[in-house]
Each structure stands twice: as structure tokens, then as C-alpha cells.
Amino acid sequence: MLNHAELEPGQALFLGAGIAHAHLSGLGVEIMASSDNVLRCGLTSKHVDAAELLEIVHFTAFPVRAVTARWDAETGEHVYPAPVDDLRLPRFDLVRTDAPRALTADAPQIVLCVRGEATVTSEKRSLGLGPGRAVYAPAGDTLRLGGEGKVFRATAGLAHTTPY
Numbered sequence: 269m270l271n272h273a274e275l276e277p278g279q280a281l282f283l284g285a286g287i288a289h290a291h292l293s294g295l296g297v298e299i300m301a302s303s304d305n306v307l308r309c310g311l312t313s314k315h316v317d318a319a320e321l322l323e324i325v326h327f328t329a330f331p332v333r334a335v336t337a338r339w340d341a342e343t344g345e346h347v348y349p350a351p352v353d354d355l356r357l358p359r360f361d362l363v364r365t366d367a368p369r370a371l372t373a374d375a376p377q378i379v380l381c382v383r384g385e386a387t388v389t390s391e392k393r394s395l396g397l398g399p400g401r402a403v404y405a406p407a408g409d410t411l412r413l414g415g416e417g418k419v420f421r422a423t424a425g426l427a428h429t430t431p432y
Contacts, residue, residue, distance in 0.1 A: 273332040280335050280348045280357075286326045295382060299422045301354045344369055345421075360419045362386060368414035373423045377405045384417015 337346035345358035
């Protein structure tokens with residue numbers, strides 16, 4: 269009932285609304301646009317609305333199209349392309365000798381460290397992030413990002429699309 273996809277390190281998938289999915293192993297960073305329509309398919313102990321699930325989910329096969337992040341020299345980000353304009357997930361490969369980079373957005377941001385140590389600084393405070401740790405910043409806040417490792421930044425509500 270689910271398409272099986274094996275991704276190489278650094279690859280991603282875009283899944284639109286109505287596509288059931290499960291993550292079986294490895295590290296996965298999942299980002300979802302603002303929504304109130306999460307439905308469980310029964311793989312957890314949480315409530316399952318089977319009738320609603322059958323009404324909404326598309327149970328048709330489709331080709332799996334893995335994508336790799338593209339380097340954006342202007343922003344210094346590895347950007348995962350998505351065919352929507354309401355979310356964005358760039359990756360930063362931080363090197364300690366690099367100067368901290370400014371992260372600005374007209375939308376809220378979540379910065380997630382998955383490897384190494386990152387430092388996120390705002391006008392009010394500075395936080396150290398290790399693997400699995402994240403920080404939220406409201407729209408309009410400018411953050412400075414430094415350290416060494418791999419960091420993702422999720423933003424939503426942006427008015428641009430990275431070509432898919």
C-alpha cells in the first residue's frame with residue numbers, strides 16, 4: 269500500500285497532501301506546512317479515524333522522485349527543491365573557521381542541529397545546539413549561525429519557490 273523508497277544520504281522526497289508515509293530507518297528531517305489535518309494510519313497507539321483516512325489518502329502508485337539539495341551561492345545554503353511556496357528546508361554544512369552567517373526570514377524559523385555543534389545567536393541570547401536540539405525564532409528575527417556540523421533551517425510562508 270506504500271511505495272518503497274530508499275534514499276541515499278543527503279537526498280529528500282517531497283510528498284504532497286493525501287500521501288501516506290512512514291520512515292523506517294536512518295535520520296529523517298520532516299517538514300510540514302501549517303495544517304490541522306494529520307491523520308494516523310495505525311502504526312502508533314494514537315487515535316485512528318479509518319473512515320476519514322480512506323476518504324483522504326491516495327492509494328495509487330506513483331514514481332518516487334528523490335531530490336538532492338542544490339547549492340545556492342547567494343545564500344550559502346544547500347536548498348532542497350520543493351514544488352510549493354509555503355515551506356523551505358535548506359541545509360548548512362558548518363565549518364568552524366567560517367564566519368557566522370546571518371539567517372533572516374519574514375516567517376518563523378526552526379533551526380535543527382543534526383550533527384556537530386552549532387551556535388545560534390539572536391539580539392537577546394545565544395544558544396548552543398548539539399545533535400537533535402532545535403531553536404525556534406519568530407518572524408522577523410535575525411539569527412547568527414556558527415559552529416561545526418550539519419544544521420537544517422525550516423521556514424514556512426515564504427513567497428518564493430525553489431524549482432523542483
